[in-house]
Amino acid sequence: MSSDPTLSERRVRHFRQVLLWPLQLVPQDDQMHAKPWERLAAGGPWHEVVDEVVGGQCLQERHYSEFVTFLPYVQRFLYGEARRAPDDDDAVHRGSPMRVFRRHDIQAVRMVVHPGASPLTLKVEHVDLYFFYDLDLVLLNVEVSASDLPLALVQELMYRFGRGYPGGWQPDGTALHCLYDLEWLGAGGQVLARSDAQQRELFLAFVAEHRAPRIAAHWAFMLEPLVPDLSDRAGVLRYRQIEYYRMPTMAYLAVDDPRALSRADFVRLGLVTGAAGNEPALPYSEDYLGDFEARHCYDRFWSDAGSAPRTRYLGSGHSLVVVGDAGSHFFGCTERGVLAQFRHQHFLLFLIAHVQKAALLMYSDRLVDALKRLDVSDADSVKRFKRTIRRSFESFLRFTHRYWFHEISEQAQVRALFRMTVRHLELDDLYDEVKQRTADMNAYLDADSLRRQANTVVRLTVVTIFGLIGTITTGFLGMNLIAAADEPLGRRVWGFALVTVATVVLTAFTIVRSKRLSDFLDALSDERLTWRPKLGALIAVFRRSR
Numbered sequence: 001m002s003s004d005p006t007l008s009e010r011r012v013r014h015f016r017q018v019l020l021w022p023l024q025l026v027p028q029d030d031q032m033h034a035k036p037w038e039r040l041a042a043g044g045p046w047h048e049v050v051d052e053v054v055g056g057q058c059l060q061e062r063h064y065s066e067f068v069t070f071l072p073y074v075q076r077f078l079y080g081e082a083r084r085a086p087d088d089d090d091a092v093h094r095g096s097p098m099r100v101f102r103r104h105d106i107q108a109v110r111m112v113v114h115p116g117a118s119p120l121t122l123k124v125e126h127v128d129l130y131f132f133y134d135l136d137l138v139l140l141n142v143e144v145s146a147s148d149l150p151l152a153l154v155q156e157l158m159y160r161f162g163r164g165y166p167g168g169w170q171p172d173g174t175a176l177h178c179l180y181d182l183e184w185l186g187a188g189g190q191v192l193a194r195s196d197a198q199q200r201e202l203f204l205a206f207v208a209e210h211r212a213p214r215i216a217a218h219w220a221f222m223l224e225p226l227v228p229d230l231s232d233r234a235g236v237l238r239y240r241q242i243e244y245y246r247m248p249t250m251a252y253l254a255v256d257d258p259r260a261l262s263r264a265d266f267v268r269l270g271l272v273t274g275a276a277g278n279e280p281a282l283p284y285s286e287d288y289l290g291d292f293e294a295r296h297c298y299d300r301f302w303s304d305a306g307s308a309p310r311t312r313y314l315g316s317g318h319s320l321v322v323v324g325d326a327g328s329h330f331f332g333c334t335e336r337g338v339l340a341q342f343r344h345q346h347f348l349l350f351l352i353a354h355v356q357k358a359a360l361l362m363y364s365d366r367l368v369d370a371l372k373r374l375d376v377s378d379a380d381s382v383k384r385f386k387r388t389i390r391r392s393f394e395s396f397l398r399f400t401h402r403y404w405f406h407e408i409s410e411q412a413q414v415r416a417l418f419r420m421t422v423r424h425l426e427l428d429d430l431y432d433e434v435k436q437r438t439a440d441m442n443a444y445l446d447a448d449s450l451r452r453q454a455n456t457v458v459r460l461t462v463v464t465i466f467g468l469i470g471t472i473t474t475g476f477l478g479m480n481l482i483a484a485a486d487e488p489l490g491r492r493v494w495g496f497a498l499v500t501v502a503t504v505v506l507t508a509f510t511i512v513r514s515k516r517l518s519d520f521l522d523a524l525s526d527e528r529l530t531w532r533p534k535l536g537a538l539i540a541v542f543r544r545s546r
Contacts, residue, residue, distance in 0.1 A: 010151040013326035018250040019162040021140040022358035024242040037131040046101040066344040097133035112181035122146045152275040159274035162247030166197045193221035254326035258310040270314030317424025349418040516541045
């Protein structure tokens with residue numbers, strides 16, 4: 001911690017951190033169920049959350065404010081829709097494509113930030129899993145809270161908490177960038193799971209064997225009965241990492257006087273760089289941070305006026321942070337104020353943006369995996385490749401119409417924060433890239449189908465031309481070359497069989513050599529060629545292939 005007393009005295013009166021970790025579900029039998037949440041076994045730790053907006057008996061005001069914030073098509077995505085009258089036999093709720101499951105056994109988290117530091121216990125507000133119809137994705141959502149913490153400690157928690165596994169180790173074996181120790185606690189304070197980030201050999205051996213990172217033990221526990229794709233354990237659903245191991249994060253900080261925070265403090269909060277240590281300076285160069293306020297700050301409420309004065313929003317795509325005055329009742333109000341907006345409207349806009357990014361990365365990964373499995377010399381492999389690309393193309397179309405939003409709200413604040421998040425995540429460029437790649441794959445399949453159809457037409461044309469010669473020759477003026485009508489039945493049957501076999505053999509030979517016969521017909525029709533190359537094209541029909 002900083003040795004500067006003025007820095008150490010800065011405190012966060014109320015702190016909340018929200019983690020949102022997108023993971024890709026691994027299809028089983030090369031195809032994922034459209035409703036992956038149905039595979040969660042009953043009686044496990046996860047239980048579906050009945051949405052307060054569409055399923056609650058008494059709608060609370062904060063949920064109503066959440067609902068009306070979004071445009072109608074976003075409302076249908078988040079909450080589904082009802083149809084016709086309540087007493088109609090067909091009056092059912094059209095389910096939302098988003099389904100939420102929650103576990104209640106984890107009540108708190110005990111952390112040790114650095115070696116030798118005192119343990120810190122935070123309340124776990126909730127742990128959720130978000131599933132989406134027709135998307136092989138799941139998003140883990142964890143929200144924790146605490147009160148009266150030093151600002152430097154809050155900066156360290158924001159930086160270190162959301163790490164799926166350690167990024168490395170110091171020479172003394174201490175894990176880099178993550179918490180020194182972490183324990184999930186139950187209702188009675190019992191330890192449910194503990195981090196193993198300090199056990200370097202476990203992570204090194206896993207990467208050496210599987211060429212994939214090992215999920216830390218406390219996060220693997222939280223996701224159970226979902227299991228990592230490369231795990232030896234059986235699981236109802238398997239997942240693998242799709243984004244960076246550092247989880248997207250949101251944070252809410254209520255401080256005594258936001259104006260007392262320095263520019264370096266806001267930079268560290270907005271870019272989630274951790275505490276300053278003994279040198280409270282900018283984490284990066286002044287040239288790099290020259291446009292920080294313009295790019296990363298939403299300062300519409302950064303004034304002394306209004307119901308929540310001196311409120312600043314900071315966003316980097318990876319993070320969304322709000323800092324405000326702890327003395328403002330509206331800033332800390334959980335029903336109508338900024339805290340309620342942070343936990344509902346702002347969380348959902350952050351969720352939508354990261355669902356879009358994760359889905360686009362998933363589609364890109366599908367294309368790479370399909371190409372990796374393609375063996376052009378194996379007919380079955382080619383067929384599987386075509387089916388995979390067709391399914392990806394159809395699924396991408398459904399994603400575009402169901403989940404891809406450019407605007408989610410007409411409220412200025414929500415619209416601005418969503419645009420800032422989307423801009424930093426570069427979603428439009430990513431969407432265009434994936435769309436182009438998917439379209440290129442589909443165009444390749446269409447071109448391949450047309451090529452095969454053209455080859456079939458060529459073969460049929462060649463067979464028809466050479467068959468026409470025999471048809472006209474044997475059927476000229478209806479004459480029979482061999483008058484066998486009065487022959488005995490046995491001889492006529494044998495004659496019919498011989499002619500049939502000869503015709504089948506000739507037709508098969510014509511189909512097998514249709515490409516060469518087509519080349520011969522092209523040469524024969526070319527008036528610029530002399531008889532010698534035309535004769536050579538005819539001879540080539542009967543040569544063996546090399």
